Amino acid sequence: MPQPATALPLTLDRESEIPLAVQLADALRDSAADGHLRGGDRLPSTRALAQRLGVSRTVTSAAYEQLHAEGWIAGRHGSGTYVTTSPPSDRPVYRAVPGEVPPPADQLDLTPGTPWAAGLDRAAWRRAWRAAADAPPLVWAHRAGLPEYRAVIAEHLLRHRGLLVGTDSVLATGGTTSAVVELAATAFTAGDVVAVEEPGYQRAVYAMSGAGLSVVGVPVDEEGLRPDAVPAGVRAVYCSPAHQYPMGGRMSAARRVELVERARAENMLIIEDDYDGELRYDVAPLPLLAALAPDVVVHLGTTSKILTPTLGAGWMVAPTAVTSAVLAYRDRTSIRPSPAGQRVLIELARHGDLGRHLRKLRRELAERRWLLVTALRAADITVLGDDAGAHLVVPFSSAEIEGERIEAAHARGIRFDGLSRHFAGPPTAFGVAIGYAGCSREALRDSLPELVGLLCPS
Numbered sequence: 001m002p003q004p005a006t007a008l009p010l011t012l013d014r015e016s017e018i019p020l021a022v023q024l025a026d027a028l029r030d031s032a033a034d035g036h037l038r039g040g041d042r043l044p045s046t047r048a049l050a051q052r053l054g055v056s057r058t059v060t061s062a063a064y065e066q067l068h069a070e071g072w073i074a075g076r077h078g079s080g081t082y083v084t085t086s087p088p089s090d091r092p093v094y095r096a097v098p099g100e101v102p103p104p105a106d107q108l109d110l111t112p113g114t115p116w117a118a119g120l121d122r123a124a125w126r127r128a129w130r131a132a133a134d135a136p137p138l139v140w141a142h143r144a145g146l147p148e149y150r151a152v153i154a155e156h157l158l159r160h161r162g163l164l165v166g167t168d169s170v171l172a173t174g175g176t177t178s179a180v181v182e183l184a185a186t187a188f189t190a191g192d193v194v195a196v197e198e199p200g201y202q203r204a205v206y207a208m209s210g211a212g213l214s215v216v217g218v219p220v221d222e223e224g225l226r227p228d229a230v231p232a233g234v235r236a237v238y239c240s241p242a243h244q245y246p247m248g249g250r251m252s253a254a255r256r257v258e259l260v261e262r263a264r265a266e267n268m269l270i271i272e273d274d275y276d277g278e279l280r281y282d283v284a285p286l287p288l289l290a291a292l293a294p295d296v297v298v299h300l301g302t303t304s305k306i307l308t309p310t311l312g313a314g315w316m317v318a319p320t321a322v323t324s325a326v327l328a329y330r331d332r333t334s335i336r337p338s339p340a341g342q343r344v345l346i347e348l349a350r351h352g353d354l355g356r357h358l359r360k361l362r363r364e365l366a367e368r369r370w371l372l373v374t375a376l377r378a379a380d381i382t383v384l385g386d387d388a389g390a391h392l393v394v395p396f397s398s399a400e401i402e403g404e405r406i407e408a409a410h411a412r413g414i415r416f417d418g419l420s421r422h423f424a425g426p427p428t429a430f431g432v433a434i435g436y437a438g439c440s441r442e443a444l445r446d447s448l449p450e451l452v453g454l455l456c457p458s
Contacts, residue, residue, distance in 0.1 A: 047060075145315075187269065402418050
């Protein structure tokens with residue numbers, strides 16, 4: 001007669017981002033490893049355990065299947081499931097990798113960098129994916145990117161950024177950060193000094209530091225990065241001149257010329273992150289650094305902010321020596337940007353959906369920006385960086401005020417970003433960066449009285 005099932009002190013956290021089946025497998029595995037479950041102990045049936053835990057039988061079955069595959073449990077015909085006599089305790093155990101946790105549905109997300117994905121035409125989106133799936137499978141990867149994709153990007157850069165480049169000058173990338181990773185591995189030597197904006201894009205800082213580069217910060221102000229503060233002897237300068245992240249300044253024309261002249265005179269490479277480059281309001285366009293000096297500028301762009309990170313598609317336009325080094329690196333590592341997202345963008349462009357979305361995006365964000373800026377300035381709240389992009393900055397005088405305002409907003413279900421976390425060194429500016437693309441316009445409008453109350457000078 002089968003022995004009774006062992007009592008199991010199990011609890012599952014339904015608020016966790018880790019799936020219930022993974023939680024259950026982890027708990028049973030830990031119980032076997034620490035001796036609470038011993039070899040030969042009989043486990044409840046998947047049905048009985050599901051009833052006891054208040055979950056579906058799919059959850060318990062998936063957990064048991066995983067433990068059976070790992071050798072922790074075994075089934076005996078006609079008598080149930082048992083812990084193995086000798087659990088594989090010396091075997092490495094791979095646990096669930098925590099992912100990024102999206103904000104709760106009832107929380108208003110005003111963090112910068114979140115795209116207006118809800119504005120995508122769903123019919124066009126589905127049509128593009130269907131057409132992309134109809135393309136025949138590739139038998140070899142295009143190390144520089146699909147030729148049609150590179151042609152689409154060349155056309156996009158000409159129409160929307162005023163940059164004339166040939167298709168052969170464009171490299172597909174997986175996005176801005178992945179492009180920086182490739183540049184750090186190929187265009188520089190460990191120990192080279194690279195200047196970055198301070199505060200600035202910390203993922204780029206981590207990518208460069210991780211490649212053994214020495215990173216130094218350069219202060220920014222309302223006109224963007226200060227070329228006069230770039231130290232002598234640096235190998236490169238990383239900047240976001242269209243809409244500095246996170247402070248929101250636009251690099252003035254005079255500074256652009258000054259930076260280019262220094263780069264040429266001192267053999268520096270400029271990495272131009274065209275963050276929010278397609279978005280500007282009530283101001284004249286400024287020339288891209290890549291248009292001023294294609295011989296010393298690497299231009300980076302991405303679809304993540306104008307469309308969605310789903311595509312994982314970006315681009316790089318760079319001097320020949322740089323693109324050759326990146327392509328050689330891809331040959332050595334077999335790393336390639338995924339063609340799936342490239343194919344979808346090709347289809348969106350083919351039917352004119354990309355251009356229509358960008359026009360709709362500019363109109364929508366212009367209206368949101370007007371709503372937000374009007375309400376804040378009417379309450380005598382200082383606003384910076386609102387000439388372009390999809391976020392603005394409200395400065396504070398201290399880290400304490402920044403922390404208090406962020407904490408108070410979070411308690412009321414509102415998320416925005418603090419400036420101090422964007423410094424690689426000790427913070428010298430404080431405030432909050434407020435993005436207005438990720439939520440709905442109605443939610444933004446309804447939140448304005450509460451935002452004004454949170455941000456008003458005390």
